[in-house]
């Protein structure tokens with residue numbers, strides 16, 4: 001089964017080719033291509049939806065040709081066209097969905113609309129050291145922060161989630177307050193390497209709430225308060241404040257992940273989403289895992305943020321699990337998108 005995956009939910013256009021065999025062997029990534037719009041949106045301090053849609057239109061076909069060339073494949077060899085159905089920006093999603101369905105109709109092949117978070121969640125299966133079900137998943141991206149019990153493909157049980165900002169949003173908003181541009185998560189992490197995390201006392205919201213929910217909005221306010229207090233002194237203290245912010249976010253993610261493992265009795269954690277690239281988070285999770293005899297799996301660094309590979313992979317794993325609709329063409333190549341779409345509702349979609 002050769003699957004082409006297209007991701008266009010936000011500000012990255014990603015296309016990839018994945019091959020899967022029937023059975024349980026993890027699918028193989030044959031080729032992938034990515035274009036990030038970060039530079040285009042930077043001067044606006046955030047993603048401009050209309051510009052995002054237009055840029056996806058410009059990029060998606062050249063990226064598709066590049067992927068086919070890399071893998072030495074023809075369009076006719078593709079067995080299924082997968083695209084991100086949601087959640088995300090409606091106009092941006094429609095580009096990937098329209099192109100995938102248009103190609104599928106021309107080729108007479110089936111399509112599969114994939115849930116973006118399922119893509120993130122399954123992305124560690126493209127690592128050399130692929131996880132096994134069941135596991136607890138810590139999904140930490142720009143728009144979501146969730147802990148899930150994952151029993152198999154399509155079997156996702158939400159354990160807890162953020163009640164306000166996502167972890168990636170906390171990184172980005174704090175970075176903005178520190179004058180680090182957009183999206184500031186990676187920049188904040190780089191600056192934090194040169195700072196002392198204990199130089200500022202920042203809150204760890206909901207750390208002792210007893211449940212598995214998160215809250216990061218208060219942290220952003222605390223960072224703002226510190227920035228205001230520092231005034232002109234900020235230049236000398238920026239690295240310390242970055243380190244303290246990163247430490248606060250990471251500590252909450254670490255403690256809640258360990259609590260989720262304890263609560264479920266599982267010993268395997270899978271981390272996914274952009275914040276999964278954070279080195280402090282990885283170091284602290286690895287240290288705790290070693291201490292407690294747990295296993296932690298991550299996506300490869302370049303697959304933490306949005307990409308086409310995770311969309312092709314999720315479609316491939318759905319096919320292997322027997323979850324591909326018997327007649328994917330029966331939808332009449334409907335490229336309806338779901339800008340809002342809880343993951344639990346996608347299980348049997």
Ligand code: ATP
Pocket residue numbers: 010087088116120140141142143144167168169171172183184185186189273274275276277278279304305306
């Ligand atoms: P969602 O998947 O929820 O729709 P998204 O697709 O925008 O949101 P991702 O692409 O998974 O999110 O991740 C982007 C986020 O990851 C951004 O908030 C970014 O700042 C953050 N991020 C990326 N690298 C790092 C890092 N090294 N440290 C901290 N945060 C990071």
Ligand code: MG
Pocket residue numbers: 010011012305306
């Ligand atoms: Mg992005």
Ligand code: FE
Pocket residue numbers: 116120141142305306
């Ligand atoms: Fe994402």
